[in-house]
Amino acid sequence: MADKQVPLVVIRRLPRYHRYLGELLNNKIYRVSSTELSEKMGVTASQIRQDLNCFGGFGQQGYGYNVEMLYDSITKILGLDKGYKTIIIGAGNLGKALANYAGFEKRGFKLCAVFDNNKDVIGKTIAGCKVLAYADAQGFIEKEKPDIAILAVPKLAVTKVADDMVKFGIKALWNFAYVDLDLPGDVLVENVHLSDSLMTLSYRMNELGDNK
Amino acid sequence: MADKQVPLVVIRRLPRYHRYLGELLNNKIYRVSSTELSEKMGVTASQIRQDLNCFGGFGQQGYGYNVEMLYDSITKILGLDKGYKTIIIGAGNLGKALANYAGFEKRGFKLCAVFDNNKDVIGKTIAGCKVLAYADAQGFIEKEKPDIAILAVPKLAVTKVADDMVKFGIKALWNFAYVDLDLPGDVLVENVHLSDSLMTLSYRMNELGDNK
Numbered sequence: 001m002a003d004k005q006v007p008l009v010v011i012r013r014l015p016r017y018h019r020y021l022g023e024l025l026n027n028k029i030y031r032v033s034s035t036e037l038s039e040k041m042g043v044t045a046s047q048i049r050q051d052l053n054c055f056g057g058f059g060q061q062g063y064g065y066n067v068e069m070l071y072d073s074i075t076k077i078l079g080l081d082k083g084y085k086t087i088i089i090g091a092g093n094l095g096k097a098l099a100n101y102a103g104f105e106k107r108g109f110k111l112c113a114v115f116d117n118n119k120d121v122i123g124k125t126i127a128g129c130k131v132l133a134y135a136d137a138q139g140f141i142e143k144e145k146p147d148i149a150i151l152a153v154p155k156l157a158v159t160k161v162a163d164d165m166v167k168f169g170i171k172a173l174w175n176f177a178y179v180d181l182d183l184p185g186d187v188l189v190e191n192v193h194l195s196d197s198l199m200t201l202s203y204r205m206n207e208l209g210d211n212k
Numbered sequence: 213m214a215d216k217q218v219p220l221v222v223i224r225r226l227p228r229y230h231r232y233l234g235e236l237l238n239n240k241i242y243r244v245s246s247t248e249l250s251e252k253m254g255v256t257a258s259q260i261r262q263d264l265n266c267f268g269g270f271g272q273q274g275y276g277y278n279v280e281m282l283y284d285s286i287t288k289i290l291g292l293d294k295g296y297k298t299i300i301i302g303a304g305n306l307g308k309a310l311a312n313y314a315g316f317e318k319r320g321f322k323l324c325a326v327f328d329n330n331k332d333v334i335g336k337t338i339a340g341c342k343v344l345a346y347a348d349a350q351g352f353i354e355k356e357k358p359d360i361a362i363l364a365v366p367k368l369a370v371t372k373v374a375d376d377m378v379k380f381g382i383k384a385l386w387n388f389a390y391v392d393l394d395l396p397g398d399v400l401v402e403n404v405h406l407s408d409s410l411m412t413l414s415y416r417m418n419e420l421g422d423n424k
Binding site (some may be wrong): 082092096097098190192193194196197198199200202204206208 | 231
């Protein structure tokens with residue numbers, strides 16, 4: 001579907017397009033001009049046209065974009081129609097927060113298990129999933145073949161857990177520990193470094209302060 | 213300190229430099245070449261030189277970078293030496309996870325209160341902070357003047373809470389709700405859209421699948 005040459009920076013904007021278009025659909029708006037979309041998104045209309053042209057373009061001169069068609073296309077480009085199955089490793093506060101995050105299921109991701117090695121939480125139910133013992137992860141993964149492992153474990157544990165996941169056959173990791181993982185080339189990893197975003201905010205505050 | 217013309221894309225890489233340099237210091241490595249730094253970070257050496265030149269450059273020909281000096285400089289550029297005071301609104305799973313996130317304090321952010329309107333959690337202690345009633349937030353903020361409000365509240369509540377924060381005098385918001393906030397121009401907002409990162413992962417998985 002997608003052109004292999006699409007720059008990562010464009011890819012990273014697609015979820016935002018998806019979100020805005022989803023909101024338009026929720027508000028029963030079925031047609032949008034690139035100018036309107038650009039005002040809502042705070043990027044230039046020409047950037048929007050350029051971005052969407054990377055995927056073949058969806059606009060019609062004088063009509064604008066068909067919101068539903070564009071939304072469906074971006075859904076497919078992002079693979080959100082695949083119903084990827086996820087597991088969460090770590091049933092602490094972050095694991096629980098992620099399990100309960102309504103946005104994931106809405107975007108087609110299916111949580112099928114949560115694992116932990118803490119006896120106090122094993123057997124409890126989080127977001128409709130029973131927390132399973134981490135010792136049983138291998139058997140579960142080999143049988144159920146989840147697509148994505150979400151790593152919500154402490155920094156000290158994550159390297160071992162990531163290696164385990166790869167050994168058990170997982171091909172995509174979404175990592176929340178503050179460690180950049182070094183894994184085989186065919187394993188996809190998205191790292192979420194929460195502090196990075198807080199530090200960007202801090203930079204902007206500091207810059208404002210200096211220019212006062 | 214920082215040049216106003218530094219592109220945001222460079223700024224967004226600074227936290228990563230900061231993280232890597234911090235790790236080098238932890239490992240008692242005090243000198244690094246741009247080539248070594250580039251291998252560790254997975255970006256080109258020329259990109260590193262270009263990025264750091266935005267801030268005046270820190271390297272010496274034939275010596276490389278003084279890790280401690282570079283780390284301290286980036287600490288200052290990012291405002292991490294300011295000891296910005298934070299409050300968290302929302303003591304649910306996400307709020308708790310954020311309060312307990314060791315990385316923030318290590319980077320100079322000081323959590324001074326957590327607020328919620330749920331009677332079951334008010335009065336409990338999270339990460340050494342007592343959870344206060346949201347009704348008392350205004351008094352607390354006007355007295356303590358925290359710098360950053362971390363919004364860990366549900367999507368439906370966030371617009372009202374953000375408006376309150378601005379009214380109470382907060383100038384920087386770190387928002388985890390899946391809503392782009394529309395606030396006065398002098399209020400800084402960093403939005404963290406967790407699903408965006410998951411969707412990027414999904415895109416990469418889908419792209420690999422299509423090209424198999």
